[in-house]
Amino acid sequence: MKTQSSTMVTAEYRGKHFTLPVFSPEEPYIFSPRPERNKIAVPDKDPIIENLNAVWDLQNFKIPRFPVSLGVLPSEMHSCLSKPCGMPRTLDLPIKFPGSNVRVPHAFGPCLPLLKRIFDYEATVNRKCYDEYYCYLTVDAGHVKGGSLQREAPCHVDGFQGARWNPKVRCNHTYTVSNVFPTAYYVQPFDFDQLDERKHNFFWEMNRQVAVTNSAYARYPAPYELTLMDCFSVHRGTEATYDAFRTFVRVSFEVRIFDRLGNAHNPLFAYDWTMVPRDIEELNLVAFDESSDPSLRVFPWQNTNGEALPKGEKTKPKLRTDS
Numbered sequence: 001m002k003t004q005s006s007t008m009v010t011a012e013y014r015g016k017h018f019t020l021p022v023f024s025p026e027e028p029y030i031f032s033p034r035p036e037r038n039k040i041a042v043p044d045k046d047p048i049i050e051n052l053n054a055v056w057d058l059q060n061f062k063i064p065r066f067p068v069s070l071g072v073l074p075s076e077m078h079s080c081l082s083k084p085c086g087m088p089r090t091l092d093l094p095i096k097f098p099g100s101n102v103r104v105p106h107a108f109g110p111c112l113p114l115l116k117r118i119f120d121y122e123a124t125v126n127r128k129c130y131d132e133y134y135c136y137l138t139v140d141a142g143h144v145k146g147g148s149l150q151r152e153a154p155c156h157v158d159g160f161q162g163a164r165w166n167p168k169v170r171c172n173h174t175y176t177v178s179n180v181f182p183t184a185y186y187v188q189p190f191d192f193d194q195l196d197e198r199k200h201n202f203f204w205e206m207n208r209q210v211a212v213t214n215s216a217y218a219r220y221p222a223p224y225e226l227t228l229m230d231c232f233s234v235h236r237g238t239e240a241t242y243d244a245f246r247t248f249v250r251v252s253f254e255v256r257i258f259d260r261l262g263n264a265h266n267p268l269f270a271y272d273w274t275m276v277p278r279d280i281e282e283l284n285l286v287a288f289d290e291s292s293d294p295s296l297r298v299f300p301w302q303n304t305n306g307e308a309l310p311k312g313e314k315t316k317p318k319l320r321t322d323s
């Protein structure tokens with residue numbers, strides 16, 4: 001079922017509701033990166049930089065990694081994150097196709113300097129293969145209540161390649177920034193040698209391995225710190241400690257089409273992907289360790305018995321003994 005207003009479509013399937021922003025093709029921002037403008041250092045020996053264009057390999061999870069820092073944004077770039085400025089909630093909007101320039105709908109004007117900063121760095125760090133990637137933009141801006149997450153999720157990675165991706169392809173790498181409550185990264189080795197990608201839920205196992213260390217290796221970027229992670233950087237949103245306005249911006253470089261139902265459409269490109277539901281639930285995966293704490297191996301919308309919670313209630317994974 002779909003209903004449409006001038007700027008937003010709401011849709012639902014399997015009882016899940018989501019909103020899709022509708023973008024005007026008028027007054028777009030179109031640009032190409034200028035690596036000569038980048039002044040941010042590239043740490044060549046960092047595992048994320050060294051591995052940037054490699055093919056997915058679970059062994060990489062054994063090498064702990066904290067995102068590469070691109071520094072705290074200059075103060076003139078803070079206002080697009082710290083207060084409402086009209087950027088709609090947007091999930092994985094393609095803003096670049098392989099070989100194309102960058103095409104940004106007018107609604108994202110407030111964060112244009114931030115996007116140019118990211119693209120200038122990306123064209124520097126990925127000079128060889130920049131043209132081969134799609135790029136997707138996510139913006140989540142809104143008020144968060146103390147004690148909650150903007151989006152509840154288990155420990156996870158962005159760009160996981162499970163059983164349906166064969167052969168495996170190049171790794172995802174992603175730039176993120178937020179004004180408050182920066183993402184938690186778990187800088188520890190993860191070992192999945194005993195797991196079967198067709199059978200086990202790897203995100204629940206990430207929860208479990210983090211809980212085993214009592215979250216001792218959680219590290220956080222600073223507010224407004226722009227960082228680059230890869231698809232082996234295990235992370236989770238951070239609970240708000242007070243009511244606040246939070247903006248999260250994510251810019252992902254991927255070789256795959258993101259055709260998941262709920263992702264936004266960019267009218268500045270001519271494409272017609274068949275958008276499909278891609279829920280991890282439909283894979284019927286199970287926990288590798290079924291004796292672990294039940295909160296570590298249920299979906300956020302389930303209680304610890306696996307039953308659906310009332311709308312708005314979420315189960316949080318017990319990642320610390322005192323949580």
Ligand SMILES: [Fe+2]
Nearest residue numbers: 156157158235
């Ligand atoms: Fe994520």
